[in-house]
Amino acid sequence: MAKIISDVVCPFCGTLCDDLEVKVSDDGKEILEVYNACVIGTEKFLHSQAEDRLKVPQMQDEEGNSKDVSVDDAVEYTAQMLCNAKKPLMYGWSSTNCEAQSVGHEIAELVGAVVDNTATVCHGTTLIALQDVGVPSCTLGEVKNRADRIVFWGCNPAHAHPRHMSRYSIFPRGFFTGKGHKARKMVVVDPRSTDTAKMADLHMQIEQGRDYELLSALRVAIRGNPLPETVAGIPRETIQDVAETLKSGRFVIIFFGMGVTQSLSKNHNIDIAISLTRDLNDYTKAAIMPMRGHYNVTGSGQVLGWQFGYPFCVDLSRGFARYNPGDSTSNDLLRRGEVDAVFVLGSDPGAHFPISSVKKIAHLPSVCVDPHFTPTSAVCKLHMPVAFVGVEEAGCAYRMDNVPIETRKVVDAPEGMLSDEEFLKRVLTRVKEIKGVA
Numbered sequence: 001m002a003k004i005i006s007d008v009v010c011p012f013c014g015t016l017c018d019d020l021e022v023k024v025s026d027d028g029k030e031i032l033e034v035y036n037a038c039v040i041g042t043e044k045f046l047h048s049q050a051e052d053r054l055k056v057p058q059m060q061d062e063e064g065n066s067k068d069v070s071v072d073d074a075v076e077y078t079a080q081m082l083c084n085a086k087k088p089l090m091y092g093w094s095s096t097n098c099e100a101q102s103v104g105h106e107i108a109e110l111v112g113a114v115v116d117n118t119a120t121v122c123h124g125t126t127l128i129a130l131q132d133v134g135v136p137s138c139t140l141g142e143v144k145n146r147a148d149r150i151v152f153w154g155c156n157p158a159h160a161h162p163r164h165m166s167r168y169s170i171f172p173r174g175f176f177t178g179k180g181h182k183a184r185k186m187v188v189v190d191p192r193s194t195d196t197a198k199m200a201d202l203h204m205q206i207e208q209g210r211d212y213e214l215l216s217a218l219r220v221a222i223r224g225n226p227l228p229e230t231v232a233g234i235p236r237e238t239i240q241d242v243a244e245t246l247k248s249g250r251f252v253i254i255f256f257g258m259g260v261t262q263s264l265s266k267n268h269n270i271d272i273a274i275s276l277t278r279d280l281n282d283y284t285k286a287a288i289m290p291m292r293g294h295y296n297v298t299g300s301g302q303v304l305g306w307q308f309g310y311p312f313c314v315d316l317s318r319g320f321a322r323y324n325p326g327d328s329t330s331n332d333l334l335r336r337g338e339v340d341a342v343f344v345l346g347s348d349p350g351a352h353f354p355i356s357s358v359k360k361i362a363h364l365p366s367v368c369v370d371p372h373f374t375p376t377s378a379v380c381k382l383h384m385p386v387a388f389v390g391v392e393e394a395g396c397a398y399r400m401d402n403v404p405i406e407t408r409k410v411v412d413a414p415e416g417m418l419s420d421e422e423f424l425k426r427v428l429t430r431v432k433e434i435k436g437v438a
């Protein structure tokens with residue numbers, strides 16, 4: 001008889017939903033149904049069952065033809081590549097557990113690598129802003145139970161974090177928000193009329209790239225000072241209306257995404273959004289939170305932070321940790337030709353980096369550790385298939401609000417398939433042998 005596994009954690013986005021139920025076959029080997037997840041989360045679980053899944057490592061020859069190799073060969077190639085490189089880049093880490101990240105960092109320290117995660121193309125600018133000015137934030141539980149003024153600035157949770165609004169931010173009835181969405185006012189700032197914007201009480205359809213000006217204008221309006229007729233395409237009256245709406249709330253939360261982190265002004269957009277949040281605390285309670293993307297990008301920053309003091313682009317090539325975004329960030333290093341080997345785990349830069357960087361990866365010794373065929377696995381010399389964390393392997397992950405949640409294993413990986421952590425441990429052992437350290 002099929003059995004239901006409950007309290008399963010979804011290993012896809014930073015919402016890290018922990019209320020999934022998964023129906024598995026009675027032998028515990030096959031996923032039959034996934035309940036409560038959104039369509040993206042469901043697909044992640046079902047994709048692990050794909051018939052055409054890669055089960056053995058693949059190595060490319062000079063002509064780019066792939067052939068099967070053993071796991072031992074994959075471990076040997078990876079260890080030799082990392083030890084022979086002067087400055088290898090070890091990139092990704094956002095779609096794996098904290099345990100694997102920690103082992104990866106130990107290897108990076110031994111071989112003098114640069115360790116960078118997907119924040120480098122996502123919320124890295126947010127991290128820079130937090131280091132500059134600090135942050136008044138909270139947990140998603142506080143949002144659910146208290147927030148009555150919700151701002152989504154440059155983000156589209158209806159598509160990117162599909163259950164965020166139903167679990168935490170708009171629809172749930174919390175301890176002090178018993179009327180659910182009826183008692184909340186929703187403000188969306190986006191140049192496009194997104195599906196999130198269509199649900200808003202107030203949509204500020206800002207001119208693209210002018211977020212800094214509009215954030216400044218809101219700070220002016222909150223203080224009751226005069227404004228020009230329009231700012232960033234938004235009429236003065238609308239800005240004043242939004243300012244009054246936020247001030248009149250009992251608890252304001254500002255969620256923001258890549259519309260501000262990766263547009264003009266970058267980290268300075270976040271500086272001023274944090275300053276706006278601080279200003280609002282003169283009138284009510286206000287907090288701000290980045291909509292972190294991958295389910296464990298936050299964990300990657302946490303583990304790097306505990307181990308080396310910095311949350312991304314950590315350069316260990318001189319034997320101690322250095323952090324300098326713009327210098328030690330993956331795309332800057334790749335485009336300047338400053339790394340001589342690339343190791344990717346838990347990410348797909350082949351699909352998401354600029355083509356100039358991908359071309360550089362294609363010409364370097366490279367390893368892609370990933371359960372899927374991806375554009376990255378297509379350009380890397382070695383593709384090492386592994387188990388799906390959160391589906392076939394348990395481990396710790398951090399939600400977008402820095403709350404750690406233990407993911408669950410629901411089925412076994414195909415026979416002989418290593419987890420990220422197991423593969424990295426084998427590489428670490430071999431690296432230690434090559435380096436002659438105990």
Ligand code: SF4
Nearest residue numbers: 010013017038041163
């Ligand atoms: S919202 Fe995110 S974490 Fe929740 S089920 Fe969907 S993809 Fe998974």
